[in-house]
Amino acid sequence: MRAAAAVTPRSLVGGPSLTKTSLVLGGGLLLLLVAGTVALALGSVGVGLGDTVAILGHRLLGVPAQVTWSAPAEQIIMEVRFPRVLTAMLVGGGLSVAGATFQAVLRNPLADPYIIGTASGASLGAIAALMLPVLLPGLALGAGSTWLGVGTVQVLAFGGGLGAVLLVSAIARAARGGAVTLLLTGYAVSSVLAAGVALLMYLSGNHLGAIFAWLMGSLDGAGWRNLGLAIPLVIVSLLLLLARWRRLNVLLLGEAQASHLGVDPHRERLLLTGLASLATSAVVAISGTIGFVGLVVPHLLRLAMGPDHRLLLPASLLFGAALLALADLGARLA
Template identity: 45%
Template sequence: MTRESRARLFMAALAMILPATIVLSISIGAVPVSLADFLQLLQKWLGFASDEGAGSQSQMVIEVIRLPRTLLGILVGSTLAVCGGAMQGLFRNPLADPSIIGVSSGAALGAGVGIILVGMLPVAFVLTLQIYTVPFLAFLGGFGATLLVYKIGTTSHGSSVATMLLAGIAIGALSGAGMGILTYISDDTMLRNLTFWQMGSLGGATWKQLLVIIPIMLGIQLFLIAQAKGLNALLLGESEARHLGFNIQNLKVRLIILTALGVGIAVSVSGMIGFVGLVVPHLVRMTIGPDHRYLLTASALLGGSLLTLADVIARVIVTPAELPIGIVTALLGAPFFMSLLWQQRNRIG
């Protein structure tokens, strides 16, 4: 079997896993929803059943809580995974990740500022402004962090991945200090919002929020996937990519802006969720190879499924309470990251 055939088969398998993950996420929780109720409600949505097709409690749980939460998990997971794959291609390093190089930290600081600013306004304006202000400030924070990392790590002789990673650590420390200041000046309500937001959660998903972010996040993913040929050329080196006719500087700017926007919005609506952008593209790369034409699309499918499954685990592991999803992804992703470092150590040794 050729590599392209294996990649197509792998993506077909992921495309079949995603609907199963959606059904699982909708069915499991503090209030269980039977598959029969879900199928009856699905028939109602499609116009094949009357309004009495599903029980009122199950219908409310699915429409108001589970389905928006599931869709948000798919959007955030796929966006973080695609952004992670793009960053790894840009830096030509499988250890590159939006959270490791400071993009997530910068976006977190921007979103934290937005949460504090919105919290100072009258209640009537809070919900409306939070939908727009927090994502915008998160984008500015992520973009500023990405641009700073890139400027520090790039000279006329090229880009230094090691320097960028160290710059990301420094930006993460500065962002942590900024979040500490915001925590210090917060009142009880702001402090609670910041604390839970920093640990990551999909529990705040609403249809109004989804209507705003769905076209933006899907658009970002499609634009990043469209850069696949340029990322493939970068695998050969910047000079080789220039000889192939690619405008490397414009490509880098596009990748930086799109990644910052994607991570910024993801962080603003779900809080800090780490390691998805690192683990998912690396798993895909180990399975089907480094061709970004398939890698980015497969990462989107796997990232959506993986984060949705992590959310299911977060809901049931400490029932009836709920574990922040950022803790679950860290517990899953940190050992994987350490195994990657161990493998690199063995290769160097």
Template identity: 40%
Template sequence: MQDISKYYSGVRHKRLMLLVGLSIILFFVAVVGFMVGPVFISPGVVLKILASQIPKLGDGIVQTWPNTYNTIVLDVRLPRVIVGMLVGIGLSVAGCGMQGLFRNPMASPYVSGISSGGAFGAALAVNIGAIYYLVPLFAFVFSSATVFLVYTISRVRGKVSMETLLLSGIAVASFFSALVSLMMYLSAEKLESIVFWMMGGFWASGWDEVIILLPFLVLCIPIYVFLSRDLNALLLGEQDAQDLGINVEATKRFILVLTALLVGACVAVSGTIGFVGLIIPHITRIIVGPDHKVLIPACIFTGGIFMILTDIIARMIIQPSELPVGIITSLFGVPFFLYLLRRRKTSMGW
């Protein structure tokens, strides 16, 4: 008995160290995110600029750099790195939840047609000439509504079969994709801004986006952490989870609502960035194992790290021009994922 508790405290210690390690990496990646870009700013200057914003502490700092550096670090890079981090967290945690729910390695936050719904909402807003801040609102409303639509379609006599949910998600996604194509065809001039929603990126992210995203993450992420016990139970199969006293249908609904809110908000600010929600949970699972109690917190860090890193690449690779970050996430993320997959064929938990 003592051995077991000793073993578990060892595991807990290891897990804690892992999370601390990941948070340190996240911090350094963020600092690099503040430093690099078409305009290089040395880490010392970055730290001084950041410190100068802190009351009292900042008073003693003498500015030895051009004013534009302040603008670039505080108004451009800081919100951008934060938005990147938040979207990375949102997508990877939501992906983690969906994979746990579906017990299917193919599941991603986008399976229920959410990204197509979001793109459709954005395209609709652009097409009817809505004021610019309505575009993310439309994207959010439609991506969330899509999840509920898919859920309603696949619910038969109060129960939702996972296969039906997956399939109807794919069907609804195709339907919305067709509508988006139709609108792109009809609105030649506005095509480009629709394409933005389909490729995704952070080039237009500012403080407004941080303000939009933050409440959703603050609200949803703790619930995911709280739900990790239910997700763990679901790994055994729906029947077993039920036997363990888990309200399976309620958990499904919960996860879907959370996905709708979280991913809807992410899609609204950054468009549909592919693969993050699919591969980051997998990569994290390969590193920390299938236990959601550690998997979900770890996903917060890995998602943030991955997104900031890929965004750095996106703005560095052909600077001063940028690539949509969705291209980078797939281009760099997928080979890395495949490498890990080949190297460590450990249990995924299902």
């Protein structure tokens, strides 16, 4: 709370300098490109960095290239590693921007994207999908079935996460409370949903292993089909959040000053919470609950460069994406 409380109008006037912005965003973009290239090249089957860049240029941009790589190497890059690395970047960037948003909305530098029940709702939805053969044995539904080309687990996880946030927002809106009301409502809803998760785990029987695997969070199921669900939702929500950086700055000043500056803090808080939760629900649906990145990346960046969201949000996107890509690479090589 101290970091948010120390914000003053003077600290948000003028914004970061062009030099600082160029250094931070340029460094983040360079780190992201290096992390992505290295993550694509390294693995149980090594592919040279030169061949990796040539394959990407040839397949994605149509750049003419002399084929010096094998067909299996190209298939590994494009069909196995590329969707996984892209998923890692999408999840890391989405969670980091959502975390920065929640830290501003709640004026709490230790808030994370799961703080108002998104993870609990998504977990309940995913576990329900894994349990469908047990709960509804007469239906041909289960973890392997699809709706409109998207896995049942991903669909119900997304619906559960979004439904939890809508419930929290409805209760908070009815109470017309501040950030504390939103936070406490989120904790209450999370506790109820966590009890539902525990009940389903107790009844899961042979599905307990699959449930634990999903709850731990993983990119092992990354693929183009799941990315088709998440990419549009994450891009739209992140663009809308980036466009509202001024409102986030104003909310840091407190409800009284926000009202004096013409911003309805209750309405803006619910809108920003909804956008951040949309991105969070979309990425949790394809990766499970991956912690740490959505908390530590925006928190450290705020300490390093200040609270101005004009720079903080895009920096969180770049550094969060790079961090999770490198973390996934370390997990694959371990």
